[in-house]
Amino acid sequence: MHGTTILAVHKDGETAIAGDGQVTFGDTVMKQGAVKVRKLEDDVLVGFAGAVADALTLLEKFEEQLEIAKGSLKRAAVETVKLWRTDRILRQLEAMLIVADAREILLLSGTGEVIAPDEPLVAVGSGAPYALSAAKALYRETRLGAAEIAEKALGIAAEIDLYTNGNTTVLRVGGGA
Numbered sequence: 001m002h003g004t005t006i007l008a009v010h011k012d013g014e015t016a017i018a019g020d021g022q023v024t025f026g027d028t029v030m031k032q033g034a035v036k037v038r039k040l041e042d043d044v045l046v047g048f049a050g051a052v053a054d055a056l057t058l059l060e061k062f063e064e065q066l067e068i069a070k071g072s073l074k075r076a077a078v079e080t081v082k083l084w085r086t087d088r089i090l091r092q093l094e095a096m097l098i099v100a101d102a103r104e105i106l107l108l109s110g111t112g113e114v115i116a117p118d119e120p121l122v123a124v125g126s127g128a129p130y131a132l133s134a135a136k137a138l139y140r141e142t143r144l145g146a147a148e149i150a151e152k153a154l155g156i157a158a159e160i161d162l163y164t165n166g167n168t169t170v171l172r173v174g175g176g177a
Contacts, residue, residue, distance in 0.1 A: 004036055005127030005157050005164040006047035008098045008105045009135055010120035011146040014175025015100045017045040018150035020127070020158060021167035023052070035169050042071040043101055043173040049125035050095030058084065058095055062108070073099060077106045077114045085112045096124045102174025127154075127161035147172045 008017045019036035022029060036055075037047040040063055048055035062080045069075035077099055084090045097108040107115040107122050115122075121139060123132040134153035138144055144152070151170050158166040 004049045005123065005125040005131050005154060005161065006036060006049050006098055007123040007128075007131040007135055007150050007154055007157075008045070008047065008100045008121070009139065009146040009150045009153075010100065010103075010105055011139060011149065012175060013102065014146040014172055015045060015102055015105065015120075016145075016147035016150040016170055016172040017047045017098060017100055018147075018154045018168050018170040019047050020154060020164045021169065022163060022165035024163055029165075032165060032167050037169050037171050039171050039173070040066065042066065044071075044073060045098075045100045045171050045173055047098045047124075048095055051093070054093035055095035055097070057090070058093060058097055058108075061090070062097060062099060073101050073104060073106065074114070077108055081108050081112055081114050084108075084110055098122055098124060100173075125164070127157035127164035130160045131157035131164075145175065 006019045017037045021033045023031035023034045065076040065079040099106050121135045131153045134156040138149045154168045158164045
């Protein structure tokens with residue numbers, strides 16, 4: 001996935017999700033201030049990478065499943081991935097979603113995975129390795145909260161990855177947010 005970086009961090013009862021604002025078309029920057037993270041009902045955070053129309057379609061499917069699952073993040077994630085993999089149209093969609101609440105973070109992929117990371121950190125997009133590395137260091141070696149870690153780590157990724165800019169949106173739930 002090129003053209004975006006999304007990072008989610010959970011620490012001390014707070015979950016934060018951060019996304020950069022850059023939209024590219026090939027090698028051209030088309031927009032600097034896009035918002036690729038959302039806060040849904042039931043204090044659920046979602047971030048997406050990939051083709052925007054595809055990601056928004058999957059986000060809509062996830063929201064439907066979240067309502068059916070009465071706010072159960074895991075159940076909604078599994079049902080969304082099932083739809084994604086079994087529907088002829090949906091399985092062609094090229095995107096990844098990170099979904100999170102105040103307790104957990106999950107990565108949803110088009111290859112059928114719902115992944116709960118070993119450490120409460122996950123990233124997708126072109127700058128994901130940089131953002132995740134920075135987040136791991138900040139998570140392990142500082143007393144910063146989830147939102148501060150997410151924002152600083154994305155800033156570091158923006159210094160390295162051409163497809164990540166420093167125009168960051170950070171949303172959070174839990175921890176008195």
